[in-house]
Amino acid sequence: MENKVLATSSPHIRSKDNTTKVMLDVIIALLPAVIASIYYFGFDSIKLTSIAVISAVATEAIIQKLLKKEVTIKDLSAVVTGILLAFNLPPSAPWWIPLIGSVFAIAVAKQVFGGIGHNFINPALAGRAMLLASWPTKMLGWENPAGVDAVSAATPLQIVKGAEGTLQPLSDVIFGRVPGCIGETSAILLIIGGIYLLYRGVISWKIPVSYIGTVAVIAYIYEGSLLLVGYHVFGGGLLLGAIFMATDYASSPVTPKGKIIFGIGAGVLTMLIRIFGATPEGVSYSILLMNVATPIIEKYTQPRVFGGAKK
Amino acid sequence: MSSKGLTFRGGIHPPHFKEQTEKSPIEEAFLPEEVIIPLHQHIGAPCEPTVKVGDMVKVGQKIGDTKAFVSAPIHSSVSGIVTKITKHNTPTGAKVTSVVIKSDGKQEISEEVQPKGDLESLEKDEILKIVREAGLTGMGGAGFPTHVKLSPPKEKKIDIVIINGAECEPYLTSDHRMMLEHPDKVVLGTKAVMKALGVTRGVIGIEKNKPDAIKSMKEAVKNEENLEIAELQTKYPQGGEKSLIYAVTKREVPSGGLPMDVGAVVQNIGTVSALSDAITTGMPVVQRVVTITGSAVKEPKNLLVKIGTKFEDVINQCGGYTEDLGKLINGGPMMGISQFTDQVPVIKGTSGILVLNELDAQKPEPSNCIRCGKCVDICPSGLQPLMISRNSLLRRFEEAEAYNAMDCIECGSCSFICPSKRPLVDAIRVAKQEIIAKRKKN
Numbered sequence: 001m002e003n004k005v006l007a008t009s010s011p012h013i014r015s016k017d018n019t020t021k022v023m024l025d026v027i028i029a030l031l032p033a034v035i036a037s038i039y040y041f042g043f044d045s046i047k048l049t050s051i052a053v054i055s056a057v058a059t060e061a062i063i064q065k066l067l068k069k070e071v072t073i074k075d076l077s078a079v080v081t082g083i084l085l086a087f088n089l090p091p092s093a094p095w096w097i098p099l100i101g102s103v104f105a106i107a108v109a110k111q112v113f114g115g116i117g118h119n120f121i122n123p124a125l126a127g128r129a130m131l132l133a134s135w136p137t138k139m140l141g142w143e144n145p146a147g148v149d150a151v152s153a154a155t156p157l158q159i160v161k162g163a164e165g166t167l168q169p170l171s172d173v174i175f176g177r178v179p180g181c182i183g184e185t186s187a188i189l190l191i192i193g194g195i196y197l198l199y200r201g202v203i204s205w206k207i208p209v210s211y212i213g214t215v216a217v218i219a220y221i222y223e224g225s226l227l228l229v230g231y232h233v234f235g236g237g238l239l240l241g242a243i244f245m246a247t248d249y250a251s252s253p254v255t256p257k258g259k260i261i262f263g264i265g266a267g268v269l270t271m272l273i274r275i276f277g278a279t280p281e282g283v284s285y286s287i288l289l290m291n292v293a294t295p296i297i298e299k300y301t302q303p304r305v306f307g308g309a310k311k
Numbered sequence: 312m313s314s315k316g317l318t319f320r321g322g323i324h325p326p327h328f329k330e331q332t333e334k335s336p337i338e339e340a341f342l343p344e345e346v347i348i349p350l351h352q353h354i355g356a357p358c359e360p361t362v363k364v365g366d367m368v369k370v371g372q373k374i375g376d377t378k379a380f381v382s383a384p385i386h387s388s389v390s391g392i393v394t395k396i397t398k399h400n401t402p403t404g405a406k407v408t409s410v411v412i413k414s415d416g417k418q419e420i421s422e423e424v425q426p427k428g429d430l431e432s433l434e435k436d437e438i439l440k441i442v443r444e445a446g447l448t449g450m451g452g453a454g455f456p457t458h459v460k461l462s463p464p465k466e467k468k469i470d471i472v473i474i475n476g477a478e479c480e481p482y483l484t485s486d487h488r489m490m491l492e493h494p495d496k497v498v499l500g501t502k503a504v505m506k507a508l509g510v511t512r513g514v515i516g517i518e519k520n521k522p523d524a525i526k527s528m529k530e531a532v533k534n535e536e537n538l539e540i541a542e543l544q545t546k547y548p549q550g551g552e553k554s555l556i557y558a559v560t561k562r563e564v565p566s567g568g569l570p571m572d573v574g575a576v577v578q579n580i581g582t583v584s585a586l587s588d589a590i591t592t593g594m595p596v597v598q599r600v601v602t603i604t605g606s607a608v609k610e611p612k613n614l615l616v617k618i619g620t621k622f623e624d625v626i627n628q629c630g631g632y633t634e635d636l637g638k639l640i641n642g643g644p645m646m647g648i649s650q651f652t653d654q655v656p657v658i659k660g661t662s663g664i665l666v667l668n669e670l671d672a673q674k675p676e677p678s679n680c681i682r683c684g685k686c687v688d689i690c691p692s693g694l695q696p697l698m699i700s701r702n703s704l705l706r707r708f709e710e711a712e713a714y715n716a717m718d719c720i721e722c723g724s725c726s727f728i729c730p731s732k733r734p735l736v737d738a739i740r741v742a743k744q745e746i747i748a749k750r751k752k753n
Contacts, residue, residue, distance in 0.1 A: 005639050006672045007651045009737050011723035012644040012665070013325060013481065017730040019681055072678065117679040117731075204688075254684035254697065305715045306320070306553065306693045309566030 019116070023076035025202045029193035030083050030244065036176050036186040040145035041091040045182045048089050052098035053082030059106040069115075077116045081105050084124035087183020087240055088284070089131075092141040101127035121291040122248045125284050132284075142179040155179050156235035157280040160228060170230045180236070187234040194243035203247040206259035207266075211242040214267025222275055238270065241283035251291040258294075258301035265297075266290045316519045317558040318544035321691040323724045325547055325645065327520060328481045331604045331611040337488050339615045341628055344414055346389050346619030347399050348374065351407040352658040353454040355381035360410055366393045369421035371594050373444075374410050383446045383456040387421075388597035388617035389414040402622070402641035402655045404648055409656070412619070424593045430503055433590070438507040445589035446596045446659070450581030451475060451550070452642055454660040457586070460576055461507045467571040469508045473559050474501050476517040476524065476580050477543055477550030480643025483663040485600040486580035488613045490517070490524040493584060494531035500583025501538065503590060508576060513538045514559050520545040547645060548722040552577050554691050566718050581662065596659055603629045605666040607636045622653040622664055637672025640665040645723045675732040686725035686735055692718045696725035700738035708749070711742035719743065 037045040056078040064071045085101050105127030110119045132139045142155055154165040156173050168178050176186030184190075197203045212233060219232035232238070246252060246266055253262050266286045273282025290297075351357035358375030362368055368387040375385035391414040399409035427433065427441055439458055447457035463469055474497065478486040490497055497515065505513050515532070517525050519542050532538040541559050543549050553564045555577060562573040570577055585596050597618055604611040609630025616625055622639065626632060640647040641661055657664075686696040694715055702710040716739055725735040 004636055005649070005651060006637055006674070007649045008638075008674050009734075009740070010644070010646050010648065011727050011736070012638065012640055012647065012649065012667065012672075013727065014675055014732060015323075015325075015728050015730070017728070018675075018732070019678055019730050022681070022683065022730050075678070077681075115679055117681040204684075249682045249684065254682055254687050254695065256688075302695065302714075303687065303693045305566060305718050306557075306691065307563050307566035307568065307718060309715045309718050 019075045019077070022202055023080050025197060025200045026080050026244070027076065027083065029196045029202075030080075030087075030183075032189035032192055033087070033183050033186055033240075034083065036189050037087070037182040040176055040185060041182050044091040047095060048091070048093060048098050048182060049083060049086040051095055052086035052089075052102050053079055055099045055102035056082035056085070056106050059103045060111065063107060063111045064115075072116065075116060078106060081110070081123045083183075084244060085127045088124065088128040088181050088237070090139060090141050090143070091182050092143055093138055097131055097135065097138055101131045104130050117250050119250045120294070121288055122245050122251050125245055125288050128284055129288060144179055145177055145185065155280065156231050157274065160231050160235070161274070161280040163280070167231070170227065170234070173231060173234045178235070181240075184237040184240040187239050190239040190243055194239075197243070203243070204256075204259060206256060207246050207252060207263040208242040210260045210263025211246055211267045212238060214264045215270055218267065218271040222271070232274070236281050237283040241287055242266075245283075246287050246290070251294060253294050253298045253301065255298055255301040255303055257303070258297045261297050261301060262290050262294065265293065316542045316544035317516075318546055318549065319554040319557045319691055320693070321689045321724070322546040322548065322554070323689050323728055324545075325481050325727060328604075328644075329484050329487070329520075331482075332484045332602050332613050333487055335484075335488070335611070335613050337492055337600050337613045337615055340617065340620065340625065342389065342414055342416065342418065343617065343620045343624045345394070345411060346414065346617055347409050347411050347621065347656040348385060348388065348619035349399065349401045349407045349409045349656065349658060350375040350385050351405070352385065352401070352660065353383045353448040353456050355379060355383070355456055355459075357407060358382060358385050360396050360408065362393050362410060364393050364396055367391070368393060368412060369419045371424035371597055372421035373423065381456055381459050383448045383458070384444065384595075385410075386446055386595040386597050387412055388619050390417050390419040391415040400652065400655050401658060402648060402650055402661060403658070424595070426593050427590045430499060430506065430590060433506070435507055435509065438503050441589050442507065442586060444595065445585070447582060447586055447589065448596070448659050449579055450585065450599060450659055450662065451579035452646065452660050452662060457578070457582055460578070461504065463508070463571045463576070468574055469510055469571060469576055470512060470574045471560060471576075472501065472505045472508060472510050472513045473555055473575055473577045474513065474515040474580060474583055475550050475552075475555055475577055476515050476528070477555060478521070478580075479518060479545075479547045479549040480645050480647075480663070482604050482665055483602045483643045484604075485602045485613055485662050487521050487524050489580050489584050489600055490521070491527050494527045496584040496587035497528065497580055498531050498535065498538065499590065500586040501578070502535070503586050504576070504578055504583060505537065510576075511537050514541050515539070516541040516543050516555055516559055518543045518545045518549055547724060548691055548720070551691065551720055551722055553720065566715070599657070599659060599661065601625065601657060601661055602663040603666070604663065606671050607633045607668040608666040609633060616657050618659060619656045622650065622655055622657065625657060625664060626653060626666065632666065633668060635668040635670070636666065637669035638667040640667070645727070646721065677733050678731045680731055680733055683730060685728045685730070689724050689728050691722060691724065692720055694719060696735040696739060697733070699742060700733065700735045703738040703742035708742050708745040711739075712746050716742045717746060
């Protein structure tokens with residue numbers, strides 16, 4: 001038997017999980033909202049989502065080829081970034097918006113820093129922030145979903161903040177029959193996706209619950225009405241952000257207490273922007289700011305070592 | 312107690328893989344033609360040979376000893392003639408002086424081997440002497456000399472003895488079979504340990520995936536008012552010393568400390584069974600139960616094997632290897648040591664020989680850490696394996712130390728759970744060695 005056996009260090013068995021399976025779970029969790037976006041916004045949604053996904057994957061492959069690195073597109077993380085970027089676009093966005101957004105997200109926010117796991121901010125949100133700063137009018141052209149009259153419209157949060165328009169019934173907000181980014185409108189389907197991710201152990205409850213909870217508490221204190229709390233929670237990008245963006249592994253804390261602080265911080269920032277800021281929405285910038293704070297949060301929230309060793 | 316059983320924080324649920332041997336009764340292995348008995352099978356000082364080439368030896372005769380306190384004597388497992396005293400590979404990866412004995416097939420028992428009488432009639436010091444002279448060491452793997460564990464300094468007050476019947480390593484069933492077939496030995500050995508320490512509370516911890524062993528041991532202790540059975544959650548590393556003490560007593564062994572710091576002494580099922588033999592028959596540790604299992608051995612078995620039997624001989628008795636042999640391991644799949652040859656002997660700490668086929672032996676390629684945090688969630692020591700390993704791989708050992716690398720018990724749970732297949736525990740081991748080396752220098 002000499003020279004036939006492999007000698008490696010323990011452990012000699014590994015779990016069946018791998019990065020691709022984790023990303024596939026995220027894609028599965030996003031699918032109900034993808035289908036809803038196609039139902040509400042039709043071909044626009046198909047067009048924007050496919051362009052975003054294809055550009056994200058292609059950018060990753062081209063950069064890795066150019067840098068003579070192993071091409072890792074089969075881990076599906078670029079697909080996730082593409083879908084999330086598209087989800088953050090208005091249905092009226094022109095075709096080149098998702099293209100530029102995805103190239104920026106993958107090339108600048110992800111690959112420049114070392115690829116998967118090394119991005120210090122959420123790539124899709126970085127892409128969205130860049131697009132919003134560069135082409136604000138293209139990024140804020142809201143329209144009603146299919147079945148609702150009128151071409152341009154105000155989002156529920158714009159109306160809560162004082163824009164012209166009639167506040168849509170909360171049930172429409174929950175099911176997604178409201179203007180907004182293509183992936184953020186259907187609260188109920190995003191929650192179903194979140195429950196799937198919790199069940200599969202892909203995300204923990206800590207960030208989404210502390211984030212959404214903080215927003216709800218501050219909204220109640222500020223608005224004084226449970227109904228308006230409903231609009232704050234279900235009406236904007238909060239659920240998409242709290243469940244799918246703030247839980248991005250690379251840019252959020254790994255420590256249990258850190259996750260809670262991250263969620264609370266994002267919630268406070270979101271409400272500060274919604275209340276005092278120039279825009280009715282604040283989820284993207286709040287998460288990006290908390291992304292930057294992640295290393296320091298981790299530093300001060302290290303778990304207690306068994307046996308009580310000092311940190 | 313919760314319905315899932317007592318446990319600790321963190322941990323993983325690897326597949327059990329115990330079906331192959333959990334129902335196979337312990338069989339006595341054939342007598343090998345030759346045994347290679349290393350004189351250093353334990354933690355502590357190696358033994359010096361007490362025999363010469365050409366000497367005739369008998370079963371149970373002492374062949375190696377030392378005056379050092381932290382050590383344990385070595386005995387012959389066969390009767391025959393000493394043919395060589397030479398350096399030989401052991402399954403722990405070391406090359407140590409070993410006594411090679413050619414068996415005469417008669418298995419004559421040494422005159423030194425005499426029954427020691429009833430436990431009731433033995434004094435504390437007599438038990439300690441029996442333990443030392445029988446060469447007892449921790450038989451779960453690490454091999455710490457048992458008499459040292461049973462001689463705590465006076466200021467350490469021990470109030471509980473915990474027997475580790477968790478057998479949380481996948482594949483292994485030797486302790487399980489021992490509890491089923493010889494519960495009386497487990498009980499007698501446990502009582503002897505308690506008497507040696509002057510302790511009146513003994514707890515035998517068993518994982519709940521072994522309901523028959525729990526039943527068997529409960530039956531065996533029903534008239535023993537000082538002994539109880541603790542049902543443990545089936546979770547790895549439940550049998551880790553610190554995890555087990557916490558599960559049973561909710562006491563945390565302090566960082567850098569020992570079980571005796573929280574008043575506990577832990578012994579393994581194999582160790583207390585061997586102590587029982589050492590009292591009733593006087594036979595020192597010359598054999599042990601070994602689980603031979605895995606995807607590349609034809610007939611998995613639980614065998615009672617003479618210490619010093621080559622792995623090759625043991626595996627031949629289990630029908631030999633299948634065609635696609637990939638890996639040979641001393642111990643279980645989580646903490647066992649893979650071997651590069653089957654010409655190594657079974658030693659006191661060999662709880663299992665795991666033989667994996669090429670498919671099971673494959674080591675997956677690592678990819679980037681995605682910072683999923685699973686290793687942080689499951690680390691039974693409350694560490695952040697991703698941070699320690701990252702610093703270790705960058706040779707930043709001071710940072711690794713600041714992340715409490717020295718508290719790692721090397722259970723391997725982090726490497727198991729990692730979706731990116733990072734070499735987490737490997738890198739942490741490197742960091743620990745570097746930190747120890749630096750501490751020695753200063």
